[in-house]
Amino acid sequence: MGADVVWPDAAVCAASFSFDVDGEAAAIAADPATARSMSAMSHQAYGPLVGVARLLDILDHRRVRSTFFVPGATADRYPGVVRDIAAAGHEIAHHGYHHVTPTTLSPAEQAEQLDRGSDTLEQLTGLRPVGYRAPMWDLSWEMPGLLAERGFQYDSSLMDGDVPYALATRSERPGRAPLIEIPIQWALDDWEQYCYLPGVTELGPIQTPEHAVALWRSELDGMRRFGGCWVLTNHPFLSGRPGRAAALDALIAEVLELPDVWVAPLADIADRVRGSVGAPRAVAPIPSSMLRTAPRED
Numbered sequence: 001m002g003a004d005v006v007w008p009d010a011a012v013c014a015a016s017f018s019f020d021v022d023g024e025a026a027a028i029a030a031d032p033a034t035a036r037s038m039s040a041m042s043h044q045a046y047g048p049l050v051g052v053a054r055l056l057d058i059l060d061h062r063r064v065r066s067t068f069f070v071p072g073a074t075a076d077r078y079p080g081v082v083r084d085i086a087a088a089g090h091e092i093a094h095h096g097y098h099h100v101t102p103t104t105l106s107p108a109e110q111a112e113q114l115d116r117g118s119d120t121l122e123q124l125t126g127l128r129p130v131g132y133r134a135p136m137w138d139l140s141w142e143m144p145g146l147l148a149e150r151g152f153q154y155d156s157s158l159m160d161g162d163v164p165y166a167l168a169t170r171s172e173r174p175g176r177a178p179l180i181e182i183p184i185q186w187a188l189d190d191w192e193q194y195c196y197l198p199g200v201t202e203l204g205p206i207q208t209p210e211h212a213v214a215l216w217r218s219e220l221d222g223m224r225r226f227g228g229c230w231v232l233t234n235h236p237f238l239s240g241r242p243g244r245a246a247a248l249d250a251l252i253a254e255v256l257e258l259p260d261v262w263v264a265p266l267a268d269i270a271d272r273v274r275g276s277v278g279a280p281r282a283v284a285p286i287p288s289s290m291l292r293t294a295p296r297e298d
């Protein structure tokens, strides 16, 4: 196991079932013209309208607490859904306001998206979110500092580790808890397996749940061997569909049976590791010397 992270109950690895409740916001951010398509919007609306309730039932039945990342715009459109998730005991976390990737925004615009999203979620749940996940997992170099300044406890958007770690930010202060990074990876996302939306994302072919679960299980097996933190990301507009939800339910039951895996929401994982992750890891931005320069004209 990396660092000195020790999981509860002598578990070898931690596992979290996280959900990104994108709704229409993700498709609109990718292409504003999508908003004109009632069909495309219905593809996305399936998440808050149908998928979330089904997934909440499954999680309740399995007695698993989870983390739901909700863009502010989606929360404003479906306030009752956000209240339902919170009332069921799950963590509500930040996923931008318009689901715009931070790398396309100025620092001031990133801050505005952060604050607007936090205000929306706080108005609905009474709690200010402590966790952040960048839309499209596309974190900017400025965002860790903006999160730390606002008291966020963790981010879950980066891919350079198996185990949570403290992420150095420009806003380090003596006595302030470090920002915890809880790493993710593309193989543990349902988007690549299931998402087919003509004109927006046409990855295809749509995979069977058996294929997706086999991939996710293989990564969990590896985490159990080497130690780590397995973070699965599902989208209710995708994995809320009946066959996929049934397969996810079976996977959750399987994971809960494993004696060496600790299942928890991401905020609990951040709390758990905060005291044992060591000094914050400083990640230097890419220097200009690594960028290809224009060819010389000899």
Ligand SMILES: [Zn+2]
Pocket: 020, 022, 026, 095, 099, 135, 136
């Ligand atoms: Zn998203």
